[in-house]
Amino acid sequence: xxxxxxxxxxxxxxxxxxxxxxxxxxxxxxxxxxxxxxxxxxxxxxxxxxxxxxxxxxxxxxxxxxxxxxxxxxxxxxxxxxxxxxxxxxxxxxxxxxxxxxxxxxxxxxxxxxxxxxxxxxxxxxxxxxxxxxxxxxxxxxxxxxxxxxxxxxxxxxxxxxxxxxxxxxxxxxxxxxxxxxxxxxxxxxxxxxxxxxxxxxxxxxxxxxxxxxxxxxxxxxxxxxxxxxxxxxxxxxxxxxxxxxxxxxxxxxxxxxxxxxxxxxxxxxxxxxxxxxxxxxxxxxxxxxxxxxxxxxxxxxxxxxxxxxxxxxxxxxxxxxxxxxxxxxxxxxxxxxxxxxxxxxxxxxxxxxxxxxxxxxxxxxxxxxxxxxxxxxxxxxxxxxxxxxxxxxxxxxxxxxxxxxxxxxxxxxxxxxxxxxxxx
Ligand code: SDX
Numbered sequence: 066x067x068x069x070x071x072x073x074x075x076x077x078x079x080x081x082x083x084x085x086x087x088x089x090x091x092x093x094x095x096x097x098x099x100x101x102x103x104x105x106x107x108x109x110x111x112x113x114x115x116x117x118x119x120x121x122x123x124x125x126x127x128x129x130x131x132x133x134x135x136x137x138x139x140x141x142x143x144x145x146x147x148x149x150x151x152x153x154x155x156x157x158x159x160x161x162x163x164x165x166x167x168x169x170x171x172x173x174x175x176x177x178x179x180x181x182x183x184x185x186x187x188x189x190x191x192x193x194x195x196x197x198x199x200x201x202x203x204x205x206x207x208x209x210x211x212x213x214x215x216x217x218x219x220x221x222x223x224x225x226x227x228x229x230x231x232x233x234x235x236x237x238x239x240x241x242x243x244x245x246x247x248x249x250x251x252x253x254x255x256x257x258x259x260x261x262x263x264x265x266x267x268x269x270x271x272x273x274x275x276x277x278x279x280x281x282x283x284x285x286x287x288x289x290x291x292x293x294x295x296x297x298x299x300x301x302x303x304x305x306x307x308x309x310x311x312x313x314x315x316x317x318x319x320x321x322x323x324x325x326x327x328x329x330x331x332x333x334x335x336x337x338x339x340x341x342x343x344x345x346x347x348x349x350x351x352x353x354x355x356x357x358x359x360x361x362x363x364x365x366x367x368x369x370x371x372x373x374x375x376x377x378x379x380x381x382x383x384x385x386x387x388x389x390x391x392x393x394x395x396x397x398x399x400x401x402x403x404x405x406x407x408x409x410x411x412x413x414x415x416x417x418x419x420x421x422x423x424x425x426x427x428x429x430x431x432x433x434x435x436x437x438x439x440x441x442x443x444x445x446x447x448x449x450x451x452x453x454x455x456x457x458x459x460x461x462x463x464x465x466x467x468x469x470x471x472x473x474x475x476x477x478x479x480x481x482x483x484x485x486x487x488x489x490x
């Protein structure tokens with residue numbers, strides 16, 4: 066099959082095909098407007114539209130496969146540290162020992178934020194959502210660091226962003242607790258440093274629990290990239306205007322905040338708590354989710370791409386028991402989540418729509434067990450997704466064929482009409 070044949074307005078057009086390394090096929094419509102003198106494709110929500118070609122992440126939604134640069138997330142979650150996955154996504158291969166040592170050292174040494182940025186926190190109310198703080202502080206990094214486009218400058222800003230985002234996140238948690246911020250330590254790994262800044266107190270020593278550290282490492286790896294999801298597509302959209310790295314990533318943070326996207330992990334816990342307070346009547350909520358007249362949706366369920374069990378949800382469901390029992394935590398919400406899943410997956414409405422638990426369904430249970438407050442869950446998602454966003458921004462900027470993203474539309478408004486004097490309107 067070398068091309069697709071389109072018949073339109075009495076004429077036939079041969080449209081070239083593009084085939085990916087995993088056999089995916091795209092019909093190239095870049096010349097469509099020109100050859101048909103004006104017709105465009107129409108695909109609200111881009112469910113059938115490829116916005117780019119990318120070598121970073123492969124998802125097979127039917128088979129429930131997710132790979133970063135060819136490596137399965139199952140092996141990466143089991144065999145690597147998050148900092149290695151950051152390097153893999155951004156630079157294309159898992160780092161050698163030397164590369165890992167140098168990259169890890171660089172990220173460690175850039176973990177402090179500029180002392181002046183600490184003053185930003187004084188201006189936020191204690192109730193400020195940490196996602197609001199994260200997106201504005203990440204955007205403000207461009208006020209402190211040159212945003213040059215040379216390779217070295219870009220690599221340094223990539224390190225700064227990876228290093229400082231976790232500090233901003235931890236500081237926003239301290240702000241919400243009314244506690245003093247805790248400075249990072251250069252003897253700690255990426256995940257240990259974050260947990261230290263989150264939970265240490267000047268009045269008592271804090272020992273990072275290996276169980277919590279391992280759980281955090283897995284959670285960050287599982288969230289690290291997911292091809293052209295809403296927030297990554299936003300990063301590419303903003304970056305395509307030649308906007309700098311920091312503000313492009315800040316736009317991605319804002320897109321992730323929505324409850325239909327990364328905000329779902331917080332919404333899942335709020336939903337489970339609501340069901341528990343309401344007497345744990347799972348069936349009632351499964352029925353509400355099926356009722357078109359009811360705006361209620363089963364948060365953490367469904368996915369645009371996965372029409373099978375989200376492989377990340379499978380790993381998180383399996384890990385939840387282990388993490389909770391190793392931490393000596395029992396959480397009734399886990400039982401409710403399990404029951405809800407069981408009932409939904411036996412229900413025709415969910416089965417015929419291929420609605421399975423997604424990455425957000427179990428992640429919040431584990432964050433809770435680690436002592437992370439619900440409002441910080443989407444920030445945790447953002448910290449995980451950071452290397453993916455950076456990798457896509459870098460890939461797009463390195464692609465000489467990248468054009469500013471500017472979709473077309475079908476206009477359905479008024480035809481031309483006169484402006485009348487106000488007395489005659
Ligand atoms: C993430 O894209 C990514 O990769 C995202 C992500 C990533 O790593 O970046 O995987 C992270 O965002 C995961 C998704 C988190 N969001 C939620 O859990 C919110 C709840 N889920 C839904 O709102 C929904 O499933 C979406 C947003 C995830 C997907 O929406 P789509 O692809 O637009 O699907 P749809 O709304 O067209 O649903 C298809 C049908 C509809 O019913 P019908 O019109 O066919 O009768 O399924 C129904 C929907 O009503 N449906 C649900 C449902 N999800 C879809 N019904 C009840 N509960 C749900 N959760």
